[in-house]
Amino acid sequence: MVKKLLKYDLKAVFRYLLVIYVIVLGTAALNRLLQFFKSTQLWYKISFRSSLVLLIIGIGSMMLLTEILLVYRFYKNLFSNEGYLTFTLPATIHEQLWSKILCSVICIIATVFVMSLSLLIAASGEVFADVWRGAGYLLKEFVQNVGILNLTFYIIEGLIFCLIAAADSVMLFDTCLTIGQLAREHRVGLAVAVFFIQYFICQILGTVFIIIEAMHDFDLFELIADAFSKHPEAALHVFGVLSIIGSALLFALYYFIMHRILKKRLNLE
């Protein structure tokens, strides 16, 4: 059932994403094409630099639009009139949620892939040769310092964290919308309010934490700096694992809230 739901979720979002991908890749190709005509003349400098800027803006917009499209899909499919169709399908709330979560992760992966591809295309010419050489050098240094084993684990930790964090980024808005639909009127307004409330709470909690920490003799920041200077590889691993746990806890929180509300307090207009 999740596969079927996922199929339709992906179809709905990719209808728009594919257009955006084509535009971004096209801009990258344009930039690359321009590099063939490299010269010191003014027209080249202007067009090359502006197409590069355009590409960067395009990539940034693509990331933002991906998030927007995913959140919009969540809202439209579940809380608009379409919700009457969605929630009477023979699927459990778990299945509905997992379809949305997997769709979000897949779309974000696709967007990151297109971003990388477009940067590669644009940067594959002679113009960027120095950049590549520099980056290659830094990478070699890093690998030599940490070793292949550590590197593999860093990559795995990084990937897991990114996947969960990607899901979290969309689920935050989805949860706000889900809480918002509890109201009879101004449902999106309430969702926006919930978002800002959660933002302020996070800020307050963060500040409170720092204040408490400063009040004790135990200096957390010195401890962390110490750990990184003495055992950098291990510290990085710990940092990685803690990030994963943190994002997983957020994931669980969002999932629990959404499931609870959708199961017991669904409020279709």
Add this chain to the structure above:
Amino acid sequence: MSELLRCENLTKRYGSLVALDHVNFTLESGKLIGLLGPNGSGKTTLIKLINGLLTPDEGRILIDGIEPGVGTKKIVAYLPDNHFLNNYMKVRDIVAYFCDFYEDFRPELALQMMNHLGISENVALKTLSKGNKEKVSLILTMSRNARLYVLDEPIAGVDPATRDYIISTIINNYNPEASVLISTHLISDIESVLDDALFIQSGHITLHKSVDAIRSENGKSVDELFREVFRW
């Protein structure tokens, strides 16, 4: 004939407002039943409870002996009051969608009925007129081979010819193993087609009788009795 729907002490509140107040009734298979009541009587709440879109505060509701969930959604076909069709699909896409999710869906029947109305499968849903959208929604719902059909205001807001078409479709689809619950306030158009009538008022079922019994006992049509009962 089997018991298809049972409500026991079914209660639902919205804050201090009691939408359904300890409602008790059963519906059998092979019947066309009218759920008749004014706005705010609890019709929509009852329909949402049947479809698992709300959970009861007290009491319970059973469809073919089981509580609303994935199992009942497989055997209940719901036509909501508002337009639920998504705009970017074509007719054949939405037919494929129903096929995908509902095992009991009969695509050949759906396409045949739509062709009969001159709606080809390549038509985009967003280009359909309001009347045609209603017809497509109804066709999709009735093309399911369900045990309980719940139609919420199926004939409101359409022209008389479309109304006749919808009523004929409902009659034609009749199946002794299934029942159709029609919620409406356009009673005079629908009453000839009903077996039984359920009057609902302020969260209570005030009448549950066969329509012919209503006519012979009161010497009036169901519509006339309704107007009398629900007069201010």
Add this chain to the structure above:
Amino acid sequence: MQWMIDKERPICPQINEQIAARIALGEFLPGERLSSVRDVAVAAGVNPNTVQKAFESLEAEGLIYSVRGSGWFVADAADKAQKKLQDLAEAKTLKLFQSLKTLGYTPQQVLALVTAVAQAGNTKEEA
């Protein structure tokens, strides 16, 4: 085939009466197959169960019979059909008397009225 459905009376007897009338008037001949319950329901815009009950009551009255798998057929019962038609006509006449009574007509006045209207109708036809 036109169906006259009055929603203020139970519908089942109305289906019964209208089929019986057509049998009595010879529109349906003995041995002829009637439309299926479903087709009658769609044509009349009424509930199939109602039509089914109407068919069953006609069968009880001996006006039609069913053959498993084939459908419903008109029985060879002209006399029964005529009697039924007679009963229906009497019922309608009684209704006429009752409704004219509310306008203040006595049975004699109704008779006089009926005669006058019938004659006027004849002259209209001749003219």
